[in-house]
Amino acid sequence: MKMYKVFALVYLDFKIFANAKGRLAEFLYFPITTVILWGLFSDFVKDMALQAGLVVFVVNIFWTFAYLAQSTVNMQVNEDSWSGSMKQIMITGLSEFEYLFARIISSTIVSLLVIAVMLGLAYYGFGLTLLAQNFYAIIMLSLITLVGSIGLAILVASIIFMAGIEYAFLGWTSSQIFLLLSAPFYPATIYPPVIQPLVWVMPFTAVFENVRFIVANGAIDSTLLGISIITAAAYVIFSLPIYYYVFKYAKKTGRIVRMS
Amino acid sequence: MLNIFYNVIMKTIEVNAMNVIEVSGVSKKFKEQGRKFYALRDVSFDVRDGEIFGLLGPNGSGKTTMLNIIMNILDPDTGHVKILGKDPRKDRIVMESLNFVSGDARFHWALTVGNVLNFYGMIYNIEKAERKKRLNELTKAFGIEHLLNRRFYTLSTGETMRAVLVKALLNKPKIILMDEPTLGLDPEIAIKVRKEIRKANKKYNTTVLLTSHYMSEVEELADRIAFIYKGSIVDTGSISDVKSKKFDTYEVIITLTEAKDRRFLLKNGFRIKGNKISKSVSNDKNISEILSLLESRGLRINYVETRKPTLEDYFVKMLNEAEE
Numbered sequence: 312m313k314m315y316k317v318f319a320l321v322y323l324d325f326k327i328f329a330n331a332k333g334r335l336a337e338f339l340y341f342p343i344t345t346v347i348l349w350g351l352f353s354d355f356v357k358d359m360a361l362q363a364g365l366v367v368f369v370v371n372i373f374w375t376f377a378y379l380a381q382s383t384v385n386m387q388v389n390e391d392s393w394s395g396s397m398k399q400i401m402i403t404g405l406s407e408f409e410y411l412f413a414r415i416i417s418s419t420i421v422s423l424l425v426i427a428v429m430l431g432l433a434y435y436g437f438g439l440t441l442l443a444q445n446f447y448a449i450i451m452l453s454l455i456t457l458v459g460s461i462g463l464a465i466l467v468a469s470i471i472f473m474a475g476i477e478y479a480f481l482g483w484t485s486s487q488i489f490l491l492l493s494a495p496f497y498p499a500t501i502y503p504p505v506i507q508p509l510v511w512v513m514p515f516t517a518v519f520e521n522v523r524f525i526v527a528n529g530a531i532d533s534t535l536l537g538i539s540i541i542t543a544a545a546y547v548i549f550s551l552p553i554y555y556y557v558f559k560y561a562k563k564t565g566r567i568v569r570m571s
Numbered sequence: 572m573l574n575i576f577y578n579v580i581m582k583t584i585e586v587n588a589m590n591v592i593e594v595s596g597v598s599k600k601f602k603e604q605g606r607k608f609y610a611l612r613d614v615s616f617d618v619r620d621g622e623i624f625g626l627l628g629p630n631g632s633g634k635t636t637m638l639n640i641i642m643n644i645l646d647p648d649t650g651h652v653k654i655l656g657k658d659p660r661k662d663r664i665v666m667e668s669l670n671f672v673s674g675d676a677r678f679h680w681a682l683t684v685g686n687v688l689n690f691y692g693m694i695y696n697i698e699k700a701e702r703k704k705r706l707n708e709l710t711k712a713f714g715i716e717h718l719l720n721r722r723f724y725t726l727s728t729g730e731t732m733r734a735v736l737v738k739a740l741l742n743k744p745k746i747i748l749m750d751e752p753t754l755g756l757d758p759e760i761a762i763k764v765r766k767e768i769r770k771a772n773k774k775y776n777t778t779v780l781l782t783s784h785y786m787s788e789v790e791e792l793a794d795r796i797a798f799i800y801k802g803s804i805v806d807t808g809s810i811s812d813v814k815s816k817k818f819d820t821y822e823v824i825i826t827l828t829e830a831k832d833r834r835f836l837l838k839n840g841f842r843i844k845g846n847k848i849s850k851s852v853s854n855d856k857n858i859s860e861i862l863s864l865l866e867s868r869g870l871r872i873n874y875v876e877t878r879k880p881t882l883e884d885y886f887v888k889m890l891n892e893a894e895e
Contacts, residue, residue, distance in 0.1 A: 313664075319693035323679075323686070330681035330722075395677035402642040403694045404659075404666030563646045565601060568639050 312412065316405050320413030321420075324387055328421065338379070342425050343432065345375045350437035365441065365526045370495045370519055372433060373456055376426040377515055378486045380460035383418035384411075385467050385482030391570075392476045398571030407558040411468065415461055422460075426453055441525060448531035452518050455539045459514030462546025463489060469550065469557040476570050495519050511538075514546045589656075591746055591778045592618035592641060596650035599636055599802075610636040612802045614650070618746075623772055623779040625793035625810075627786075627882075629890060633802040634782045638748055641780070642671060655745060667695055670744040674754030676735045678723045684734050685719035688741065695742035702741075709737040713767070729760040736767055740775075747771065749781045753788060761788070768792060786883035798886075800893045810882060817888050818880040820851040823858055825865065826874040835868055846873075 328334045349371045353364035391397040401410070430449070433439040442449055467485050471478050493515040494501065502510050510516055517539035524532040561567045599611040611633045618624040626634050639645040641652050643659040643666060651658055657665040678687045688710075692702035710716040713733040718726065726734060732752070739747050752768065753761040765788060771777045783789050789796060790810060797807040806813055830836070830846050841848040852861065858877065865872060 313696075315696045316694050319690055322693055323682070323690045326683075326686040326690075327679055327681045330683070330686075334681075390679060394679040395675075396679055398639075398642075398644060399671070399676065399678065400694075401644045402666060402669070402671050403691070404643075404663040405694070406663060559646075562644065565639075565645055567644050571644070 312406070312409055316403070316409045317413045317416065320400070320405070320410065321416050324413070324417035327387075327390065328417075338421055338425055339428070342375050342379070342429050345371055346429050346432045346436070350433060350439075354437060362526050365439075366523050367496055368433065368437070368439065369441075369522050369526065372426070372429050373452070373515075373518065373522060374490060374495060375429065376422055376453065377456050377460045379425055380418050380422035380457050381464040381467065381486055382483050383421055384414045384461065384464035385471065387414045387417065388468050388471060389476070389479040389482050392479065395571065397567070401567065401571070407555065411465065411554060414468075415464070418461070418464070419457060422457060423453075441529070444529060445525050445531065448521075448525060451531075451536065452521060452539070455536075455543045456515060456518050459518070459539075459543035459546055462543060462548075462550045463514055465547065465550035465554050469554045472554075472561040472566060472570070473557045475566055489513055489515065492516075493519055498523070512542065514542055515539075517542055589620045590617040590653075591620050591655055592624075592780060593653040593656075594637070594641070594650070595653075597637070597640060597647045597652065598649045599633075599640065599645070599647050609802045611640075611647070614799070614802070614804050616797045616804055616807055618778055618780050619795075621772070621776045621778055622794040623768070623781060623792045625789040625796040626780060626782045626799060627789060627796055627886060628799035632799045634799055635750065636802075637799070638750055638780075638782065641748060642666075642669070667742060668745040670739040670742060670747050672732075672735050672739045672747060672749045672752050674732075674751035674756075676731065676738075680722065680724045682723050683720050684715065684723055684726070687723055687734070688719070688738060691738050691741050697742065705741055705743075706737075709740055713737050728755050729757060732756060732760065732764055736764065740771060740777075743775060744777060746778045746780065749779060749783075751783055752781070753783065753785060761785075765792060786881065786886050790882040796882075798889050800889070805893060806889060814880050814882070814885050815854065817885055819854050821854060821880065822849055822878040823852050823861060824849045824876045824878060825861075825872055827865075828871040828873055832868055832870060839864065 328338070349368045353368035356364035391400060430439075430442055434442050463486065467481050470481055470485075492502075492506075492510055493513040494510055495515075496519075498520065499507055499510045499516060517535045521532055521535040521539060524530075524535060558567075561570075594617070595615050597611055597614045598609065600607050601610050614633070614637060626637065628634050636645065640647050641654070643652075643663065646660070654665045655668055659666050682690075688706055689702070692706065697705065707716070710719065713736060715730060715733050715737060718730060718734065723731070723734070747768075749768070753764050756764060768779060768781075769792065772779055779792070781789065781793060793810060795807070795809050796813060797804050798813070799805070806816070808816070825848050827846050827848060830843055830848060833843060836843055836848055839850075841850045850861065852858065858875070862872065862875065
């Protein structure tokens, strides 16, 4: 992997982020309003259902982070296509993995900054003390969420390269179906038994279960932590060869050219 | 001793005539509405070091598909492309010796000209100080140094093309692929672009592979051409060679003071239009014979012009023949 090519693309991404106000809004406006919205809600319900309020608050923070980490990778692929610059980028001798890795780095930097802002606001603005009490657990869950989101982003990028730019919308919509199946605010046992195995292979189910466990017990569940690490890693490990073969297929069938 | 001398000479000839692009037996099929069709069929040609090579053909003939395969963003079904002797699919770094200019080049709307040029400097691994130096030189040479902070999409067509040419020369490429480089440009800017193409070709010995709809442009710039029709190369060679293969005559147009003696003129194969007479003359025949013939009949000549077949005539003829 030629790192100068990766860094060049990261440079390009950050110039786009800095110059495109819409992207800045995406990175700041939605995360901050999410924290305020659910922070106020959790404050309101604290006398009625303290734990439920906290679960909704913390899961929303994690969900926003997961969505951002995944969609930032996919949106940069979409932007290359929409702006008609993919061809100009690809002909520089860039490999499929340098292209992907650059987008993962850009997304990781942005997402980590955003979750730091969100957690800081939740702690200082809404007194979310469990963050400080479980500091390392929260950091660990954030990193696992990031890895799972990246795995998901690689899968979505593969679908877009396979099916064409008409499926670019998956970049910002696909995470919703994963949210639906990731048992965000309730345990996996709520789902019908036939769906439950599927729920457990979602990248974020164990993370959300653990968030609820922390809220209820003030400590992290190590079994759930192990499951979440394995699931997130599995998403990355399995998505990479899929991406590799799909990219080859897209190059063979002319999808890359049509996306340019 | 003689053998060593021979080997040295042969090696020199080999290096001088090195093919920087080798396209060999390339075929590409696409599927459209359930039907497969050949976009390229067994295409082979070479582009030699330092030459300007024109790839001609009507719309949909496979020119852009060929360029996409050379640029390694599309894989051929069969055959291969070699850039500087290397297969870009296996040795992708060879693509850093190549650059691309397109008449419809676009970049992200949020990027300034400076952002785009810096990005290309970085992705071609040009060290920061050197990048700055080259950007200074090239932006000055192309008169765009004042545009570096402007968003790319706000540039006029001419400014965009100049910025794209700066981008294309930034990595001092051995090869530049040009897809319709003067498309939609004002004649004045098109002339400038052609001048820059020639300059890059001569000054840096940059090989150029050019596609253009403007035959006069290809005729002005190219050393050799290949004519591609329905995915196959139907002719290739130097411009004078391909033209002489198709046209063995040229036209002589003579303006007389008075077009008298019509019978004599018609008998000798002249066409008459007012005071102007014209005749197709074999390439190997001297014009002075015709002039002597006319003078011997007392016809007074005012003006003589010759019209040799242009590349456009060649293009039309090739197209008609192919369609027949």
